[in-house]
Amino acid sequence: MIKLNPYLSFRDTARQAMEYYQQVFGGTLTLSTFGDFGNPAPGLADLVMHSQLETDRGLTLMAADTPSEMDLTIGNNVTVSLSGDDADVLRGYWDKLTDGGTVTVALEKQMWGDEFGMCVDRFGIGWLVNISQPA
Template identity: 40%
Template structure:
């Protein structure tokens, strides 16, 4: 599998409506995972029926990602994270390491409950990056 760079859009309760609208406009397959279906305490900032992770794969090969969850950096609704996805953990580790120069790491790059190795950082230019690689990557 090749690597992919995709936008990850953060919302505050309307990620499902947004992705459904994009699906109607662009076509494709939509998958949604709700906070109620995920392990752990998600705090008071999210509702159980909100979207923890949503993916829209369009017929044109585009991938749009979205979540209703607050990001560790406290991004506002509408904020976009650049998400690097792929199957090669070594490559993902190298990408995360290179991007982390001068960055603030908000989620350590490590194995996650969904099976992938994941980490998140805000680079020295203020851009939020997520790297999600390996087994369990739903890409």
């Protein structure tokens, strides 16, 4: 299975925004902080590294806080996320999206165990690709 959904970026307000969207759409919200993944830096540990809202109607919305040392431009803070467990198909999408584009994070195994990469395609659209690993 593969999902395509929006991924929103915020500056220190991802938790409040996602709790609001949960009130709007219902569903189950999961939140992981930078501290949950071992980054206890002051001002960063409690910020959202990843959140995901799954609704009963099949909607998926993801979001994270952007650390202050990284650029965040309101209006350009939405990317498209491709995620799933079909590694061959997702790697094929990755190869096509990066052709003529820019890789910002190489598609490789990450600390949470999945393969993950970020890129901007030739049209300036940001993409996140996450390949889930078997449990």
